[in-house]
Amino acid sequence: MSKNQGSALLWLLYTVAIFTLLSSSLLKLALSDLRVSGHLINAERAQYAAEAGIEYAVAVLPWRWRELAAGSWQYEQQEEPCFTVSAQRENSSLLRIHAQGRAGGMVRDVEVLASLRPFARQALIARQLWGQAITVVGHVAADEVVFRTDSSYIDGDLRAARLELQDGGSYHCTGYHWTQGRPYTLEVDFPLLVQEAVLQGWSEAEDVAGVYLVDGERPGPLLAPGKVEIDLQTPWEGLLVALDEVKLLTWAPGSQIVLLAAEEVELNAVGEVWQGSLFVYSAVQITCRASAGLRLDGCLLAPQLDLRDLEISYCDEAVLKQLDLLPAELLQVAPTFDLQWLELTPRR
Known part of the structure; x- marks a missing residue:
């Protein structure tokens, strides 16, 4: 093998090594981005699941106001969107509603104060x-x-x-x-x-x-x-x-x-x-x-x-x-x- 051919081979091996390292880094970065994206997506889904729990309570509880006088109320939904929601009377016309949404191992909590409007304004x-x-x-x-x-x-x-x-x-x-x-x-x-x-x-x-x-x-x-x-x-x-x-x-x-x-x-x-x-x-x-x-x-x-x-x-x-x-x-x-x-x- 001539001297020029040897140099070319060395440069080729060097280039391949560089591209291999870059490809490996890019692959790791892409996988990391996918994991982060999945994490963010699940966090978003969990947030919306928690808000869905609030909306469920708001739709149901005004019609069951008297039942809440005796204590708290709770409901859990297993299918998507997955959430657990509970409510507790703060006073004669005010509720504290807490909902927890779940998605892909992520959990998000949302809480609201709900003031009763008996006749919807x-x-x-x-x-x-x-x-x-x-x-x-x-x-x-x-x-x-x-x-x-x-x-x-x-x-x-x-x-x-x-x-x-x-x-x-x-x-x-x-x-x-x-x-x-x-x-x-x-x-x-x-x-x-x-x-x-x-x-x-x-x-x-x-x-x-x-x-x-x-x-x-x-x-x-x-x-x-x-x-x-x-x-x-x-x-x-x-x-x-x-x-x-x-x-x-x-x-x-x-x-x-x-x-x-x-x-x-x-x-x-x-x-x-x-x-x-x-x-x-x-x-x-x-x-x-x-x-x-x-x-x-x-x-x-x-x-x-x-x-x-x-x-x-x-x-x-x-x-x-x-x-x-x-x-x-x-x-x-x-x-x-x-x-x-x-x-x-x-x-x-």
């Missing part, structure tokens, strides 16, 4: 709603809605299978108009409610000449077997169950009232602002014909709502304070949660 809920010059901050849900005369305004969604404008009536809705939804079927069992009130030793409202008067002096919860007049002289907080017609004449600022009536409820006011929170359920009808307008925060729920010159903003503060006394039927109307994610950058 629906300020008006009815079978039939007649509205004239009303303003609603919140959602409206009814089988049939009729807007009469003047213009009405909804800062939220409108859910109505049938919508009609009469006598020049009009409306503006900032959200969506849904034509499908759950029909109004709510019926509170008042005989059962009275039975529970008697067993728990509720006080009766004061009987004044055949009319039960609520003036804010007697603490709740209260039971009124006949016609009721609410004429508040001082702020009142509590639950009132009335078995006959109710007239709400005078409001005391700061009151937090839940009113459940077996007959019609009239909101009588002239150019007033009712500061506080008011929830009214009537098994028949709620009327408000305030000639100079009425403004309140709360929620009105009845088969028929006949409202004129009313401005209402959704508020469930009064209801949240009476959850343990509220009939089970009302907790099944449209419960949802507001979520607070307890991590800095939730992957939503």
Whole structure:
């Protein structure tokens, strides 16, 4: 072999060795990248599995609120996405929900605080709603809605299978108009409610000449077997169950009232602002014909709502304070949660 051939062979062997080393390094680097990529993918899958656990709890638990009063709740899903989720009551209207997602040996945890919204921010809920010059901050849900005369305004969604404008009536809705939804079927069992009130030793409202008067002096919860007049002289907080017609004449600022009536409820006011929170359920009808307008925060729920010159903003503060006394039927109307994610950058 000549000297030149030997040198060429040495260079060839050197080049092969270099390429072998480079190939080995590149292969190790590629395998390392694959392992890292797989690790990241599994971490991502575990994160989303944990969030799927939160979503499952949020879909199920609003409808099972009473069951949570006795303790905690837990659910495990073995198939993809794999997660374990649990919930614990923090107070009468707040849940702490914890979910753990699993994927490819990776584990991720997610935790949220879930605040109950018993009526899904629906300020008006009815079978039939007649509205004239009303303003609603919140959602409206009814089988049939009729807007009469003047213009009405909804800062939220409108859910109505049938919508009609009469006598020049009009409306503006900032959200969506849904034509499908759950029909109004709510019926509170008042005989059962009275039975529970008697067993728990509720006080009766004061009987004044055949009319039960609520003036804010007697603490709740209260039971009124006949016609009721609410004429508040001082702020009142509590639950009132009335078995006959109710007239709400005078409001005391700061009151937090839940009113459940077996007959019609009239909101009588002239150019007033009712500061506080008011929830009214009537098994028949709620009327408000305030000639100079009425403004309140709360929620009105009845088969028929006949409202004129009313401005209402959704508020469930009064209801949240009476959850343990509220009939089970009302907790099944449209419960949802507001979520607070307890991590800095939730992957939503």
